[in-house]
Amino acid sequence: GGIQLVMSYTLTSVSPYAEGKRRMAHCCVMKDSNIILLGGYTESEFAQFQLLAPVWQENAPVYHSRMELYQYNTTTDKWRLLETGGCTDSPHFSGGCAAVVGDALYTLCGFNDDRTNSVYKLDFQTMEWDYVQTDPHSELPSKRDKFCAWVFEKRL
Numbered sequence: 001g002g003i004q005l006v007m008s009y010t011l012t013s014v015s016p017y018a019e020g021k022r023r024m025a026h027c028c029v030m031k032d033s034n035i036i037l038l039g040g041y042t043e044s045e046f047a048q049f050q051l052l053a054p055v056w057q058e059n060a061p062v063y064h065s066r067m068e069l070y071q072y073n074t075t076t077d078k079w080r081l082l083e084t085g086g087c088t089d090s091p092h093f094s095g096g097c098a099a100v101v102g103d104a105l106y107t108l109c110g111f112n113d114d115r116t117n118s119v120y121k122l123d124f125q126t127m128e129w130d131y132v133q134t135d136p137h138s139e140l141p142s143k144r145d146k147f148c149a150w151v152f153e154k155r156l
Helices: none
Strands: 027-031 034-038 041-043 061-063 069-073 078-082 097-101 104-111 115-123 128-131
Touching: 027 097, 027 104
Parallel strands: none
Antiparallel strands: 027 034, 034 069, 041 061, 069 078, 097 104, 104 115, 115 128
């Protein structure tokens, strides 16, 4: 019955956590023996003026790009930053979800200067991002933040 610990690792080498700041609202997915981390935000130690809320905020969030992927190899116990290219129209990604289907990583929904229901795809062969044009007649989920998804029978 219960939850079984499958693996336990110590974070070493070049890590997205090396600067000691906690990353929140990010996504992690498994691809082969690698854990891939993307998106989320950290809190800045500097005050930042927010356009949506015209006040100075201490520890304002600094959002991370969907293009910034860190890969943790569970076999070698090492982190590395993956280089990606392609579609850059959605620079920030936080509070959404990600899933691997075949040889592609999909991101859905989340926060990108506002809540979104956009879908993006990273092709692992080319390491290029593309915007996924969904059928306009389909029932898209509403724009949302803090969302999850899973893969069933090779479908998202």
